[in-house]
Amino acid sequence: MPSTPNCAEPAKRARAFGLACGRLKTGPRNAITDVAGVRVAHVTLDDGAIQTGVTALLPHAGNLYRDKPVAAAEVLNGFGKSVGLMQVEELGALETPILLTNTLSVGTCATALVRHAIAANPDIGRSTATVNPLVMECNDGPLNDIQALAVTEADAAAALAAALSEADGAEVAVGSVGAGRGMSCFGFKGGIGTSSRRLKLDGKRHHLGVLVLANFGRPGELCLPDGRRVAPPAKDDAPEKGSVIVIAATDVPLDHRQLRRVIRRAGVGLARVGSFWGHGSGDIALGFTTANRIDHDERADILALRMVNEHRIDRLFEAMADATQEAVLDALAAATPVVGRDGATRPCLSDLLNFGSTP
Template sequence: HKTIIADGLATGVTAVLPHGGDLFRSKVRAAVDIINGFGKSVGLMQLSELCTIETPILLTNTFSVAPCAEALIKRAIAANPEIGRKTSTVNPVVCECNDGGINDIQAMAVTRHDAEAALDAASAGPVEQGSIGAGTGMTSFGFKAGIGSASRSVEIGSRAFTLGALVLSNFGRAGDLVLPDGRRADPKGLGEPESGSIIIILGTDIPLDYRQLNRAASRAGAGIARLGSYWGHGSGDIAIAFTTADPLPHVSPSPFISISRVDDRYIDLVFEAVVETTVEAVLNALCAAQGVAGRNRRRIPALTDWLKEPL
């Protein structure tokens, strides 16, 4: 993460690295599901067409997509100087949410160097959650939100796999949040239309083909619906799913490539994990965040302030 907090500013960048190597040379299979397309992300068209990811994924605010894309392109070129000259160009993937309710988004405070700092800070350890990085200025269901993550172990046959979700949570109308115990959490905010967006990144080592990854990504919508969202007109809700199994070389030494995939008889185990991790990641984003004052001086409470009993 790279967090920016200053006078009027509450924003940042969060980086997701599918693996620690050169993604341009060793691409991961991926798919994207546009649950509701009110968004300004970069790189999703080629991702949808070629079903691969060849850069880290950066998350940020709506007006900071450009410097983040520049950081990804420059870093890829530094590692592979032939990009755009002796080989193909590179497809940066940057997703965004509008944090303008807390952050002065017109200041366009995020720079390429901030994006690079987020990339440099990425690690394989536990994910810091709540009001951090890209999640610094985000809200959900009238509460302060931000970055959340969750994971599940999935056993298929005699093998154990992991599926993880990371969300940039900035969606949901105040009063619509349905908690796992059935309570409806209402911060007594304004009855504004649902807007704001959520980005859901799903990563796994389960061998899934492109079709299965797309089907898995689409199940993230069931997760956010379970929380009370109806995918409002102004909400950009996007799910990206990737697998680290059988990475694809930039240039294959053979005209044929073999990949493994799970038999569809077991795919419901994946779907269930997607829904559960999506729900839990959003709740973790809400529970890890602290209440703040918005730009209009209206206080945005934390979900933990509202809860009388822990989830």
């Protein structure tokens, strides 16, 4: 199975088409990697009916099991198969990278994360606890032969290694890459998108970044920031079997409760682009802050952490809503054509936007 490396030149982004959301400023790359430490890489499987992949996201480049970012999960619509969320909610922290993939490859990716964690932490399941792999997914069945379970542990390991080799603050490859390879969104080609917002707190610059795996939305219901609705040229009449995963990263210090409040606003961004969080769509948000970390080997009984003044949290809510909305548009804008199972394709939003026909 050939693996495609990350695209050499980044796909055209949403802002290149004039698609911008909200009034807040973006970070320098308008990407989740505007949060220092975050790394993203993809392994893309592109071989006939196999159009799928793995996306690896590292909250930081260190040993996540030893140095756990405070995290939270929010289930907007739980028709999904993500794993690891329960422990994130109980302990308020994550302890592995986050892998994104297709629905039926979750087990394989979870096992890959387990092996990855054991390799770095030989005490797992021996003298210390086990490990909670974090894998999130969407169903790329319409384009990908999902029954083939084509993603291997080696693919997942390659994505993890690729992410680790990324430079801090690197551009994020978006569109039909990694887990986004076979995804569809509002009848168009979907995939990976990202966006970020800048915030100033106590005089210092902070960021909130979002990465989405966009595979949701009924054809005809996509809503652009100016209110126009955009439909694909030929309406696919298959029932929607979508989902969307929203990952939020920030360097604003938040406790678990605050983080959950923030990422809940992913639902606002999804509503703005035209979704009502459909029944069949597993709409899940996961967030973490790099500004509060839990040391697995901490010896002190009492720890210090920081949180944002709740009177300022609307800034984060707004950033979350805006960045989620724009990250979805980014996935749509950047998506390049894919010919999948039985020759299935999805039109690219960029074609409509380039020629200005509908919008």
